[in-house]
Amino acid sequence: MAAANRPRARATRSEPSSSNTALIVVLVLSMLANVGLGVMWYLSQEKITNAEGKARQDQAVAAKAKEDRDILDNYYLVMLRQWIGDEKVSDTEVEAMKATHPKAQNITPSWYASLMRTIVGDNSATEKEAQAGFIGPFDLTTFKPPSTLVARIKGLDGQLDALRKQLADRDDQLAKLKRDFDDWKKEYNPQIIETKVRDEQRRSDAKLQEVTKLKDDIIKNLENKVALVAKDVEKMLADQKTAADGELRKVKSDYEEQLASKETELKDLIQKIKSAERVSLDQPRGKIVKVDGAGEQVYINLGSQQRLAPQTTFAVHGPGSPTPKARLEVISIVGPNLALCRVKQLARPEASREGVDSTSESFWVSDPREFWRTRTQILEGDLVYNPAWEPYRQVRVGLAGIFDLDNDGQDDLRTFMQVLQNLGVEVDMYLDPADDFKAKGRLSYQTEFLIVAGAPVGDRPGQATDPRAMGVGKLGESIANQVREAQAKGVEVISLPRFLDRMGYSVSRMPRATPAR
Secondary structure, three states: HHHHHHHHHHHHHHHHHHHHHHHHHHHHHHHHHHHHHHHHHHHHHHHHHHHHHHHHHHHHHHHHHHHHHHHHHHHHHHHHHHHOOOOOOOOOHHHHHHHHHHOOOOOOHHHHHHHHHHHOOOOOOHHHHHHHHOOOOOOOOEOOOOOOOHHHHHHHHHHHHHHHHHHHHHHHHHHHHHHHHHHHHHHHHHHHHHHHHHHHHHHHHHHHHHHHHHHHHHHHHHHHHHHHHHHHHHHHHHHHHHHHHHHHHHHHHHHHHHHHHHHHHHHHHHHHHHHHHHOOOOOOOEEEEOOOOOOOOEEEEOHHHOOOOOOOOOEEEOOOOOOEEEEEEEEEEEEOOOEEEEEEEEEOOOHHHOOOOOOHHHHEEOOOOHHHHHHHOOOOOEEEEEEOOOOOOOOOOEEEEOOOOOOOOOHHHHHHHHHHHOOOEEEEEEHHHOOOOEEOOOOOOOOEEEEEEEOOOOOOOOOOHHHHHOOHHHHHHEEEEEEEEOOOEEEEEEHHHHHHHOOOOHHHHHHOOOOOO
16 A cells, blocks of 8 residues: 555645646736736827827817918908908908908918009019009008009099090091091092083083084084083182182281290290399398497398398498498397398498499408498498398309409309308309300299309499400300390399499408319
């Protein structure tokens, strides 16, 4: 029994070994399963994360698409409706369009930009019509176009109807002219009359075949009558042509006479207007209203209301006196009708200036310390003159000659032009010494004075100036041409010294010209 039980005992010891192996296998499989499940869980989590990210992106794209769609609906479609002329666009839609405007600038569709340049204009375009567009620029304040496509099309339709009406009227006129011409041809065409004569001749020939030879005298008489009719017709046509030619000549002559008469009336009218508006050389600009005790400063009744500027000069005359007694320069504008002036020069005593006129420097005393010696008094009520200064309008002049203001042998034309411009004078014409004394600009019927320098000229009012006395050479020829034109247009011709004297300027005190660079 012992021997029999041994094998059984070994068999019993081998069972735990089999159980452990199975357990290990189960554990390994469980671990592998867990690992696989972990990997699968990790991969599924990554897919979920990616799916959620894509979903968010899709939501953002959808939101952006919705926003773009809202902008398209609230801005561009509303604007297009306004362009077209939809009267049903409400104020609410306009307010929504204004609110959407900032966002709409960032997503402007290419089709809209191109359409906008065509409809409302393109500032970068070279053609004026393309710049203005079909309906004009869009107003970003009211968010409304100046017009609409419907209104523009209606306007174009109206223009087209007007053009069609004009075309129909032209066609009616043409048809009437054609009818009139056809009627004239029927009445006056020599070929038709000749045809009638030939027809009558054929009828006469036929009748001659029917009559007997005894009727030859009658037939000849008839032929003579036909010849006379032809001559009468020819004479009638010749008379009508002569009458028509005479009427045409009369109409042409009457027209030329009327045209010449109208031109004469126009010149007379221009001359009258110019005479009424002319700045007179001898017209005072104001008067002295106060003189200080020392007699070196005076007040005049001109000021800011007359647009008077400092450094403006005046010549002082006693009432009714042609001879100036002083020259003034404005130093301060005191009020609307008051200015303070400095006495620049006083006339010498009459005995010491015998034979010297006021255009000469020897006529004047310029040192204020010597004024007391002149015995010349400026009085309240004395008149002040300056033909280059007009309170309420611009004086216009022409310049001809060599303007050597300071007797240094150099032309001071530019300096004198600057002086005039500072006074507000418009220079219509001057002879350019740098270009062979050719005229720059031209005199007009509005020109007040032609100022001539370096040549003899009549200085008394109404005194004629002989262009032949203007000198020789190109300068003399140019001056003479301008004097003739001035006389033709009623422009007063005056010499430079007399003009400066009436302005109250001293030639020796004129500013120096700036040398050309």
